[in-house]
Amino acid sequence: MIVGHIGARKGSKGVPGKNFRNLHGKPMIDWSLDQLLRNSRIDVVIVSTDDEEIYHHACTKDTLDIGMRPPDLCTDTASKWTVWQHSLAVTEAQIGPVSVFVDLDCTSPLRWDSDVNAALDQFAVERPDMLMSCCAARKNPYFNLVEPDETGALHVSKPLANHVVARQQAPEVYEHAASTYVLDPAYLKSAFSLFEGRVLPFLMPSERCVDIDSELDFKIVEFLMKDQICD
Template sequence: MILGHIGARKGSKGVPGKNFKDLCGKPMIDWSLDQLLEHPEVDAVVVSTDDEAIYEHAVAKGALPIGLRPAELATDSAPKWGVWQHAMATAESTAGQAATAFLDLDCTSPLRHSSDISGAIDLFLKEAPDMVMSVCEARKNPYFNLVEPDETGALHVSKPLPGGVWARQAAPTVYEHAASTYVVAPEYLRRAKTIYEGRVIPFEMPPERCIDVDSPFDFKLVEMLLREELGQDG
């Protein structure tokens, strides 16, 4: 069973109520939830939330009825890993079968395509890592144009190499962790305590599909790009 998962906590300081906020005609969560429910490789879907309205909405659309997220997993500081572990265990119990892959979509990254989900699943099945994590090429590179001050306040390249790097193209490849799409081996999720304990490999996505809504500006940008993609007027 490939288990699709979305985490949607009620609280949000940057954009209040963002997970259920209308985005181009439907709640933001539905841009990800509909992708899971409609994807041919996803066998079951679960939404982990402490918001009763989001929970009832998700179950009505076809998500497994696992109940609300425990309070200790609904705080600002609750780690994603613990939320995943609880969601998978509860979903497996509800569905009556074990997961063969845990597929998480971040509902604050609504610009991914269904083909991105397929690509991440294909990479997971082909390479058999502990985890596939979506990334995009970093706009700034610590070997070239990210700098930090020393104890005197003077700036230096964050990760200097012998001889220096004087062209972006010559710098080692660096990725941004894109909060969009993850595929995790269930046994790894059960035993590990954090994301990077095992073999985590990158699934590269275009930067324009990896924008994560964390501020009102992000929401406006995503809305503009989504309207453009949908061919809607402003």
């Protein structure tokens, strides 16, 4: 049983109401929610939210009703991990054991349907505890990320003995892209945070990994999505 999950908290300091804000003709959440609903490999789709409008909207679609999110998971300090754990527990209480838990972040609506399938394929082959969407990092802590010391002088964040002088010489690093996650439910139940187990990268193009956390991000996504729609 593969469960697809969307988490959509009501509050947002950077972009108020962003999860239900109109984006090219439909609520932003639907760009991710509809991906799960039309994917034939996803057996059940659930939405975790403290927003009554989003909750009732989800109930009008082909989703399993898991109720409203409890108050302790509605603050901006509540972790994604504990929300996932709650959603899994409530879902399994209704439908029985879940074999794969898929989460799509609704603030990253640029992913393609093929990205979801590629993540499921990679998870089936490599069987990690979790796949986490990543993209190539624009800056590298071994080369061009710097930090001040106690005197204020700048140094490379992670210096190496061989003195990296070109980006190509630096170890490969990724950006954690809040887009697509695939988890083993047993790991989700037993761990306390993301990186306790064998967590592997699911690589996506950076242009499909824009996470909306500001009004500028929203405008960038609107622009990029318009380009995709026109194509």
